[in-house]
Amino acid sequence: MFEIRFHGRGGQGAVTAANILAIAAFNDGYDVQSFPFFGVERRGAPVEAYTRLDKKKIRIKMNVYTPDAVIVLDNSLLSEIDFLYGLKKGGDLIINRGGVEKQEQYNGYRVSYVDATSIAIKNKLGTENSPIVNTAILGAYVKVIKNVKLNSILDAIKDNVTIKTENNLNAAIEAFDNTVTGVF
Amino acid sequence: MFEIRFHGRGGQGAVTAANILAIAAFNDGYDVQSFPFFGVERRGAPVEAYTRLDKKKIRIKMNVYTPDAVIVLDNSLLSEIDFLYGLKKGGDLIINRGGVEKQEQYNGYRVSYVDATSIAIKNKLGTENSPIVNTAILGAYVKVIKNVKLNSILDAIKDNVTIKTENNLNAAIEAFDNTVTGVF
Amino acid sequence: MYKVMKGNEVTAYAAMLSSVDVIPAYPITPSTLFPEKISELIANGEMNATFIPTESEHSAISVAIGASASGSRVMTATASQGLAYMHEMLAIASGMRLPIVMAIGNRAISAPLNIWNDQQDSIDERNSGWIQLYAENNQEILDLTIAAFKISENEKVHLPVMICMDAFLLTHTMEAINIPDKKEVTDFIGKNTTNRIILDTEKPATLGSFASPEYYTEFRHQVTVAMEAANSVIFDIFSDFKKRFNRNYDVVEPYRLDDAELIFVSMGAVSGTIKDAVDVLREQGKKAGLLRLVAFRPFPSQQIKKYLSMDVKIAVIDRNVTPGYDGSVLYAELRSILYDSDFKPEIIDFIAGLGGRDMTIDDFIKIYTLAMEMNADSNHIVWEQLKPLGEDVS
Amino acid sequence: MYKVMKGNEVTAYAAMLSSVDVIPAYPITPSTLFPEKISELIANGEMNATFIPTESEHSAISVAIGASASGSRVMTATASQGLAYMHEMLAIASGMRLPIVMAIGNRAISAPLNIWNDQQDSIDERNSGWIQLYAENNQEILDLTIAAFKISENEKVHLPVMICMDAFLLTHTMEAINIPDKKEVTDFIGKNTTNRIILDTEKPATLGSFASPEYYTEFRHQVTVAMEAANSVIFDIFSDFKKRFNRNYDVVEPYRLDDAELIFVSMGAVSGTIKDAVDVLREQGKKAGLLRLVAFRPFPSQQIKKYLSMDVKIAVIDRNVTPGYDGSVLYAELRSILYDSDFKPEIIDFIAGLGGRDMTIDDFIKIYTLAMEMNADSNHIVWEQLKPLGEDVS
Amino acid sequence: MNDNEYFVSGHKACAGCSVPILVRWVLKIAGPDTFVVNATGCLEVFSTPYPYTSWKVPWIHTAFENSAATATGIDASIKRKGLLNAHIIVFAGDGATSDIGLQALSGMAERGNDVLYIMYDNEAYMNTGIQRSSATPYGAWTTTSEIGTENLIGKKEKKKPITDIMVAHNIPYAATVNIAFFNDFKDKIKKALGIKGTRFINALAGCPTGWKHDPSKTVEVMKLATRTGIFPLYEVVNGQMRITYRQDPRIPVGDYIKVQGRFKHLQNNHAVIDEIQKNVDSWWSKY
Amino acid sequence: MNDNEYFVSGHKACAGCSVPILVRWVLKIAGPDTFVVNATGCLEVFSTPYPYTSWKVPWIHTAFENSAATATGIDASIKRKGLLNAHIIVFAGDGATSDIGLQALSGMAERGNDVLYIMYDNEAYMNTGIQRSSATPYGAWTTTSEIGTENLIGKKEKKKPITDIMVAHNIPYAATVNIAFFNDFKDKIKKALGIKGTRFINALAGCPTGWKHDPSKTVEVMKLATRTGIFPLYEVVNGQMRITYRQDPRIPVGDYIKVQGRFKHLQNNHAVIDEIQKNVDSWWSKY
Amino acid sequence: MIFNKGATITSTGNSIANETGSWRSMKPVIDYSKCIRCDICWTYCPDIAIDKVDGTSYSAPYSQLKKKKVPKINYTFCKGCGICVNECVSKAIDMIREEI
Amino acid sequence: MIFNKGATITSTGNSIANETGSWRSMKPVIDYSKCIRCDICWTYCPDIAIDKVDGTSYSAPYSQLKKKKVPKINYTFCKGCGICVNECVSKAIDMIREEI
Numbered sequence A, B: 001m002f003e004i005r006f007h008g009r010g011g012q013g014a015v016t017a018a019n020i021l022a023i024a025a026f027n028d029g030y031d032v033q034s035f036p037f038f039g040v041e042r043r044g045a046p047v048e049a050y051t052r053l054d055k056k057k058i059r060i061k062m063n064v065y066t067p068d069a070v071i072v073l074d075n076s077l078l079s080e081i082d083f084l085y086g087l088k089k090g091g092d093l094i095i096n097r098g099g100v101e102k103q104e105q106y107n108g109y110r111v112s113y114v115d116a117t118s119i120a121i122k123n124k125l126g127t128e129n130s131p132i133v134n135t136a137i138l139g140a141y142v143k144v145i146k147n148v149k150l151n152s153i154l155d156a157i158k159d160n161v162t163i164k165t166e167n168n169l170n171a172a173i174e175a176f177d178n179t180v181t182g183v184f
Numbered sequence C, D: 001m002y003k004v005m006k007g008n009e010v011t012a013y014a015a016m017l018s019s020v021d022v023i024p025a026y027p028i029t030p031s032t033l034f035p036e037k038i039s040e041l042i043a044n045g046e047m048n049a050t051f052i053p054t055e056s057e058h059s060a061i062s063v064a065i066g067a068s069a070s071g072s073r074v075m076t077a078t079a080s081q082g083l084a085y086m087h088e089m090l091a092i093a094s095g096m097r098l099p100i101v102m103a104i105g106n107r108a109i110s111a112p113l114n115i116w117n118d119q120q121d122s123i124d125e126r127n128s129g130w131i132q133l134y135a136e137n138n139q140e141i142l143d144l145t146i147a148a149f150k151i152s153e154n155e156k157v158h159l160p161v162m163i164c165m166d167a168f169l170l171t172h173t174m175e176a177i178n179i180p181d182k183k184e185v186t187d188f189i190g191k192n193t194t195n196r197i198i199l200d201t202e203k204p205a206t207l208g209s210f211a212s213p214e215y216y217t218e219f220r221h222q223v224t225v226a227m228e229a230a231n232s233v234i235f236d237i238f239s240d241f242k243k244r245f246n247r248n249y250d251v252v253e254p255y256r257l258d259d260a261e262l263i264f265v266s267m268g269a270v271s272g273t274i275k276d277a278v279d280v281l282r283e284q285g286k287k288a289g290l291l292r293l294v295a296f297r298p299f300p301s302q303q304i305k306k307y308l309s310m311d312v313k314i315a316v317i318d319r320n321v322t323p324g325y326d327g328s329v330l331y332a333e334l335r336s337i338l339y340d341s342d343f344k345p346e347i348i349d350f351i352a353g354l355g356g357r358d359m360t361i362d363d364f365i366k367i368y369t370l371a372m373e374m375n376a377d378s379n380h381i382v383w384e385q386l387k388p389l390g391e392d393v394s
Numbered sequence E, F: 001m002n003d004n005e006y007f008v009s010g011h012k013a014c015a016g017c018s019v020p021i022l023v024r025w026v027l028k029i030a031g032p033d034t035f036v037v038n039a040t041g042c043l044e045v046f047s048t049p050y051p052y053t054s055w056k057v058p059w060i061h062t063a064f065e066n067s068a069a070t071a072t073g074i075d076a077s078i079k080r081k082g083l084l085n086a087h088i089i090v091f092a093g094d095g096a097t098s099d100i101g102l103q104a105l106s107g108m109a110e111r112g113n114d115v116l117y118i119m120y121d122n123e124a125y126m127n128t129g130i131q132r133s134s135a136t137p138y139g140a141w142t143t144t145s146e147i148g149t150e151n152l153i154g155k156k157e158k159k160k161p162i163t164d165i166m167v168a169h170n171i172p173y174a175a176t177v178n179i180a181f182f183n184d185f186k187d188k189i190k191k192a193l194g195i196k197g198t199r200f201i202n203a204l205a206g207c208p209t210g211w212k213h214d215p216s217k218t219v220e221v222m223k224l225a226t227r228t229g230i231f232p233l234y235e236v237v238n239g240q241m242r243i244t245y246r247q248d249p250r251i252p253v254g255d256y257i258k259v260q261g262r263f264k265h266l267q268n269n270h271a272v273i274d275e276i277q278k279n280v281d282s283w284w285s286k287y
Numbered sequence G, H: 001m002i003f004n005k006g007a008t009i010t011s012t013g014n015s016i017a018n019e020t021g022s023w024r025s026m027k028p029v030i031d032y033s034k035c036i037r038c039d040i041c042w043t044y045c046p047d048i049a050i051d052k053v054d055g056t057s058y059s060a061p062y063s064q065l066k067k068k069k070v071p072k073i074n075y076t077f078c079k080g081c082g083i084c085v086n087e088c089v090s091k092a093i094d095m096i097r098e099e100i
């Protein structure tokens, strides 16, 4: 089983990202689950969403405690929340951020960066103040983690994102092309 | 245990009669119960009410099936309902009626008559069309059955009948004096 | 002082004696005499309380909650559909730990509509976090109601209480009751707001916050703990009551249980009839007895186990139905608590007395006979008074 | 066709596939996705139904009753306070013998307010005369909902049905489900008004009369009989379902019960987690198994007895509370039905997963260990996830 | 008007009850293509004790507070079957309407369901034994507005203006009717039946038991209610209010009060009677 | 006005929510001698997640539909303690007021309890995710009035005129307020607090999340609501209605509609916009 | 006894089996020689206990009324409320005490 | 953890422990040289995240404003909604991207 945790802010599309990833993975032959953190937080507040993939039937219905990957959609969250909590040693961390940085606390994880914000703004997704970065971040996901195909992500976006579909597809592809992974 | 069933019409005061009898009997040292037939019948419809007296504690909570006495407050009911139902052999039947009559079906009961209607009208209780005969009938009850004292009835009326108290007392006394019992 | 009164009037008297402050109520047969009598007592100057006839039962209980939360002593009364309409607010009242006393005139529930007596209405609220006490006669209505205020306001408890009385059999039946002096009652119950956090501008507090998964379990558990505590609090308060008023109560009442071969288990008014039936049976040499539950919540498991610790037959008189489960509530709850006890009485469920169908001494004698004839293979769930089913007409 | 969907959307899809006519609903977390999706499906022309957003749940269920009584196929959805607010009308719907299907997003009840998952809301309606089926995953939500229409419209049953799904764990979780063709579903369910007396100007009838003591008992009994009949009707309908859709259901689901030494008993979504826990335990050589109740009303007593007829330990997972009674509902109901069985498994109640407190594989492994360590003297009612109680602050 | 009867004898209303008169005539006007929803209350109880019914049209009762919602369900249901011209009529008491059923009624009005809602206004909870409702008039005795040394007046709040409240909902038709003014009554029922959407009618319903007068006086007392101006007859069509009956000069309210036992305590309380007269006069001064 | 704050930071309202602004100022005006009753809804949820509270006055929440009844209980209770001058203020959403809580409110108005009832009107069930309420305006998208090929309009029913409905109850004070018109708002709250009996205030409550506009625009959009005449400001004192703000000429309603995502589908639907304009004009033509 | 599923009643109008005439203690009697066939009594009878029957064989104050239908009290249902007596414009109905 | 009976909260106003500033991704900054101390931002801040502080040490467009209290944003709570920016009549507040 592979578990992914998304961090974003209410209204930014983290939940949709988790859902699209699940749909794409299902089309790639996985059994899947996706769900938001069931809170009463409101727009602007930090939120979480999760995706589970497995080659066998997923039966458990419980929170994600030890994700294999953590994805941060909004870099302003980095100083606010404990986004590394529970991330498996050797797990993936994908951060929406222009430019890379060396951080002590990331030791032991594989860290990737993508400037999803710029990509979203460029593709006119959301507004400049609140860009919607979820499709871009999924491009980064498949680039880094590879258990889901880029094409499956693109198909899932096509089927489920009804507004600015083209822009979203472009954003995913651009992000795929511009994600940097490594030990910094 | 001594059980009495009152027959009247909704609004005529049969329930009050049962209650006043209970109060009087309690003051005479009985344990008592009184209750109406628990129906949804409306004003004008035939109704029943019951009183139970006993020298020991009354614990049962059930309908009265085999009364020791039956009291009919409205003689227009005689042709309408089966007022003799369950009356114990040798039991008392008290009928509000001017004049006596021989009736086959009363065989085996002790029958008494009182013209409670005239007494009530004379004492200005209720209207001519719907006289309130319950206090008069209680006068007849104590005359015939004697397990409750006339004075106790009068006291109970005094304590519980707040309008036209004097008239009601007179009605009870007059009825007491004018009840005829016997085999006709 | 003795007075001959209807059960429902007694509840109003109990409110007066207990110095209730606020009385919201909505009419429903057979509880309506309560607000009527309250209205009369206040109109006559015999009672000093604020009576609020509301526009529904949902609002009646909500007014009660608001008044209790702000420190008033509160009582209301309802039945059947009215209680059902309050349903949502019942667990809110208990979850907020508010002392409220409510008189229930036990009546059948719709559909079909029926205004007569059974105990489905309050039994259906057995999970609501309310203490439930069932009266057998009018004197008990008075005494249990007075005690209920003291119980619900006890710091270890702080839960609302239902005083359940059978429709008509008690609510509309006149009986003589012994009425204590108001001063004695005041001394007995004591003060209301001790150790309670209430709405108060001097000491502002937030009441009725919401609890996330991190906190919720513990609040539910606290209600459970309070219910357990209620068991012994009730015992103490009944002892105190006995000392002051010389009438004795317990959470269960045993009647002629010595060497009983068949024990009836019941709640409420029919217990009186059963007592007479037991006497009749005993006279015939038949060893019958009765265990009456006064408290149904908290369920007096320990006391029941004590009295039923023998290999007898038990005839449960269940005045309620659980469609889709094996046997009605009292039966099932008895069986469950005795599941792992050392003895194993044979328990038979007699579902009867529904929607006002009268239960007589003869019924109980018949039940005795039926039960004694049964063996392990018999159907132990018996609809005692069932008529043959007719065909659908069209 | 497969689709990845949230459980609550699935209920809306099921309504569409089942050709529901009238859909009254009122929003409440976590059921709100149902009316939202219905609104969307209708707006997009994917569904032809009358959607009625009401002003309250009491009215939503009343609209459902009116529509069902006049011959429409009806569905609604609610949860927690909404279900509680409907309470009065639930027994009316069943007493009037109306087929209605309602999706419940199982959520804790107030007070304190909590929007998360446990099963108190529907369990508190266990006496309501509604059939209750609990889904483990989204596929089951779809399948059970479709089957529910057929069950409730069956002439021997004619009772309303709740499809219960755990808040968030199912309602808001996306899973892939296999969606049958609408035509297949139509063929499967059949017609709605067969042998039902409905409001009809051609054939006028009086619905919802009141029944005096002379009649009431028998109508209550009829509901009980219909519930009993539902047991075998459900069996037949599940068989039919299997034939047509090739997915298998029963009123209970056994999982690795062979030589089990400890059997979990549960309902709903956590059962999936328990299955994984059972696998882990089995790998460690620990003989655990699971018996999941799909039907809670009618209570599948016979099937339970069949599967539990051994001297095992049973760990009941109770996601509800009964303040003032010994143990929560599933525990008590299991004990009661096993009271006079030949075997006597040791039953332990684990009260947990309240108000959204997450239950993990580790929790169930811990429960296994706790249960296996217990002896007859242990306290068999365990609040598994309780935090230490703090002091009142002032 | 239909010659047939759709509400028949053998019902258990009190002798002299006005409600059966109202119901019988509404149904004769509406005819057999009519669904009736009935709230819990006197009418429901006296007309459908199982296994007897006085109704010859499809009729349903579900609960006390939800008649409008039940009617909504029927409206949705019959519309789907293409029954576009059948009538749906709710009969509900003042308690079932002004108090416990107001929310459901308001919801229905917002949705605009095609339902004629008739509140029969006997001005108290009669079925449970004459408790005050919000429709009970100021000064009336009821069993929950008892008279005594501390309450010489009876009900202290004014009658809730339910028709105005429904007019404020912007429904297409609202009216008051009184069977004692038979032609006015008939005309309004007919007109209301001819309109789509939610229509509301407040029908005064004399109740000898609760108002405490001789059963034979029911219609007479009801006539006084309107002739004194206490129960004005009007209709509001799409917001346009029109008085449909004027008594000139109006009979003093005292004449209405003195014939009813529920106002007995006011008989010599001129201050209160004057107050009631003033309120009536002030209402009329606007029209 | 009080210098202290009785509603404090750290609440969890969406960024840009107008509700905390309203509440804060009402309490500053009312002062510490105030009891607050809060219906379930956004305000309740964002201000009292255990163990935190943003309130510094006694505050209670019991359920969604019964705030008025809860307030009645408090009124009765504090009166008995002799607290005759404390304020009782209900804050309840439009759903909690116009829909599920209407009956309790109506009951309280009939009883005449001394309560200031403030409906914060964000025009939908926001707490549960933007479902339509009866207060949702005609034409608005919500999650239960979805737009699609079969519904180009959104909500098809008009906004329930709750203030009119409360006026029809003959309460002593009813008004509409909009914090974007701050002095008018302050004056009305003060006036309402000075009156006894049941007072009702409909307070427009901009909601960026549900109305779908940028959080920074909340006050601006609210201003437009009144300047277009869609949300008129008035008060009704003992039945006397008075407009308290007039924009002359009124801004076209299209300007209000176009800044909100909930009306996006109407942007080019001139027929509907014209209809809305007509309705607004017709309302104003009466005053 | 018949217990229809859900307590539905399909024999609509069967309440005529309840002979509510038994409720009556006074009895209205029409004096046809005064009756002007105005139908008021028929309109207002709460018990639908006044039928309209062929009037030819009844006396009438004016001969032209002879052809009109006359009100006939159905004592099976008449509860004796007296509304007809009170409302009759011609004072054509009397209330008399029920015979026993 | 403290579980007050019935989930009551007696430490009123304790929500100030929730530092909602973490919700912010953009940050308002006041240019005091433009600020005319009109209090509008303070009035309309939904998060009560604008304090009024002694103004003497702040620049001001007109010297007579110096004595007035100035608005000061409390970033502990400011969620960055931008209402203050939008409503400020003097355009004295700017929204800038949060530093990380």
Ligand SMILES: Cc1ncc(C[n+]2csc(CCOP(=O)(O)OP(=O)(O)O)c2C)c(N)n1
Residues within 6 Å of the ligand: C027, C028, C029, C057, C081, C082, C085, E039, E040, E041, E042, E043, E064, E065, E092, E093, E094, E095, E096, E097, E122, E123, E124, E125, E126, E127, E128, E133
């Ligand atoms: C929820 C609920 N509360 C109370 C009742 C009891 N009840 C039945 S009818 C009635 C009074 C009805 O009054 P109204 O609507 O005015 O009709 P009326 O009896 O006067 O005809 C009451 C209080 C009920 N059936 N259901």
Ligand SMILES: Cc1ncc(C[n+]2csc(CCOP(=O)(O)OP(=O)(O)O)c2C)c(N)n1
Residues within 6 Å of the ligand: D027, D028, D029, D057, D081, D082, D085, F039, F040, F041, F042, F043, F064, F065, F092, F093, F094, F095, F096, F097, F122, F123, F124, F125, F126, F127, F128, F133
């Ligand atoms: C009986 C009941 N039904 C439904 C709910 C769910 N619920 C809670 S808040 C809410 C919406 C509140 O809407 P509104 O009153 O307008 O306040 P807002 O959320 O918009 O502030 C709903 C539907 C509930 N808590 N209780």
Ligand code: SF4
Residues within 6 Å of the ligand: B042, B043, E012, E013, E014, E016, E017, E018, E019, E042, E043, E046, E122, E126, E127, E206, E207, E208, E209, E210
């Ligand atoms: S109480 Fe009044 S309304 Fe009810 S049946 Fe009797 S007269 Fe009619």
Ligand code: SF4
Residues within 6 Å of the ligand: A042, A043, F012, F013, F014, F016, F017, F018, F019, F042, F043, F046, F122, F126, F127, F206, F207, F208, F209, F210
């Ligand atoms: S949803 Fe709207 S009303 Fe609710 S907190 Fe957010 S902005 Fe405020």
Ligand code: SF4
Residues within 6 Å of the ligand: E016, G028, G044, G045, G046, G047, G048, G049, G050, G073, G074, G077, G078, G079, G080, G081, G082, G083, G084, G085
């Ligand atoms: S007395 Fe009453 S019931 Fe009898 S006929 Fe006349 S109006 Fe009808």
Ligand code: SF4
Residues within 6 Å of the ligand: G030, G034, G035, G036, G037, G038, G039, G040, G041, G042, G071, G087, G088, G089, G090, G091, G092, G093
């Ligand atoms: S009211 Fe009198 S005059 Fe008219 S029809 Fe009847 S009996 Fe004849």
Ligand code: SF4
Residues within 6 Å of the ligand: H030, H034, H035, H036, H037, H038, H039, H040, H041, H042, H071, H087, H088, H089, H090, H091, H092, H093
């Ligand atoms: S709104 Fe602008 S000018 Fe006014 S006080 Fe605030 S910053 Fe200064």
Ligand code: SF4
Residues within 6 Å of the ligand: F016, H028, H044, H045, H046, H047, H048, H049, H050, H073, H074, H077, H078, H079, H080, H081, H082, H083, H084, H085
């Ligand atoms: S941005 Fe919003 S929260 Fe921050 S100070 Fe300005 S108004 Fe307040």
Ligand SMILES: [Mg+2]
Residues within 6 Å of the ligand: E093, E094, E095, E120, E121, E122, E123, E124, E125, E126, E133
């Ligand atoms: Mg009424």
Ligand SMILES: [Mg+2]
Residues within 6 Å of the ligand: F093, F094, F095, F120, F121, F122, F123, F124, F125, F126, F133
């Ligand atoms: Mg809202």
